Amino acid sequence: MPSSNLFIRKLEAFHPLSNEEKELLDRHSRPLREVPPKQDIIREGDKPACVHVIISGFACRYKLIKEGRRQIMAYMLPGDTCDFNVFILKRMDHGIATLSRCQVLELSPETVLEMTEHPAIARALWWANLVDESTMREWLVNIGQRPAEQRIGHLLCEILTRLEIVGLAKENTYTLPVTQTDLADTLGMTVVHANRMLTSLRIRDLIDIDARNLIIKDAERLKAFSGFNPNYLHLKGGS
Amino acid sequence: MPSSNLFIRKLEAFHPLSNEEKELLDRHSRPLREVPPKQDIIREGDKPACVHVIISGFACRYKLIKEGRRQIMAYMLPGDTCDFNVFILKRMDHGIATLSRCQVLELSPETVLEMTEHPAIARALWWANLVDESTMREWLVNIGQRPAEQRIGHLLCEILTRLEIVGLAKENTYTLPVTQTDLADTLGMTVVHANRMLTSLRIRDLIDIDARNLIIKDAERLKAFSGFNPNYLHLKGGS
């Protein structure tokens, strides 16, 4: 029976955990900080003081450049650890912000240390980090090589797969609590164009959006269309 | 006096090393494998067996997509470790190839283990890995948000800075042993356009290229023009 604690459920996707380990994690899974949408969790230039785990909602890594443009470099979904690695650095070279309302768990360095004394937990966190890196490589491919419509399709497929891991997507349907501006800043295109490409995907009958609810009407076709291959997420079943 | 061993010199940029540690590293710095240009060091799908260190020449991480397009996701310059982290994964989700002729050092897992038993070496490798991640984030910003000419400028500034660390760039001049096709595949544009933007940078009197020799004629102006800020490389002097 999968844990109702998404942090645990996510880690278990990478490495099996004993009951003792799960209890340890669960004991440190409180309190949760409620963060409103579009709010910084850490700002660029800050000295990181703790590790953040997203328990509900979507957050992101981002950078701003002079011209007022923003690039989102990663999505953090429920169960995801924000900065297991990065918090070693003296100063953040990028910001982390919520996209939707989020529940965030804050782990002190001591707590993280206590957790990582269990090799299984350390290993799971390590893997999660490798997958984050791998995901970033895939984003580079996505932005660098694919036309706009497929870029969006690819991202939607990735989110579907990642939400399935923690049980937040059922029947190719999930809540996507981000604006089209966020999508545009993620994929390196303008909002106007993101909107048009989304419409285009709808016309192709690949997806359907109702408020914040996304229905992928034909997942296989969308994956093929977008060149999506889940290998880079290094899931258990994967080759 | 900086070491003549570029692997050591690079690591020392991240963490001071004792003589004993440097001797250990140096003892394992042979033999060097000579690899011709445009040749795979590891292919996507391969099971990684050892860690590679580039001693001379340029190598890259890349992925191919169906349509025959290629995205280069990282450059590995002399002193850089290719896959300190990635080699934990069961299968490579991307390839590593030479761009120019390279001298490559191959470290067995046991050798890496022996090295990382020294905390200073482990720490330096760890930092190098964090910087690689950070660099990838910056590339995402570069490709996602900057127009083509500035993208090229930014990359040239980054390479300048990274080569200066290991003493391979003098007076804003260095050897850039890659083709324009490689640049294009790195920055998500066509060769034709890369060529034109390079010409444009030349006309602005920012750079000069003679065969494989790049002269940055006004580094400050090129950095400003390209929005280059070396923070993300987390150098010693940096804030």
Add this chain to the structure above:
DNA sequence: CGCTCAATTGAATGAGCTCAAATCTCGTGG
């Protein structure tokens, strides 16, 4: 010298951007 690969240039086309305005949604206060 002839070959192959890299660099360069031209012309036409197209994907994606800018600017602008209209419509829609939804939370808030009266």
Add this chain to the structure above:
DNA sequence: CCACGAGATTTGAGCTCATTCAATTGAGCG
């Protein structure tokens, strides 16, 4: 309960940056 306002979505028109296709020139090598 409704009106208002801010932010989000949608649509149109014109323009630009970048691509495609094609051909030429240049450089290095056996």
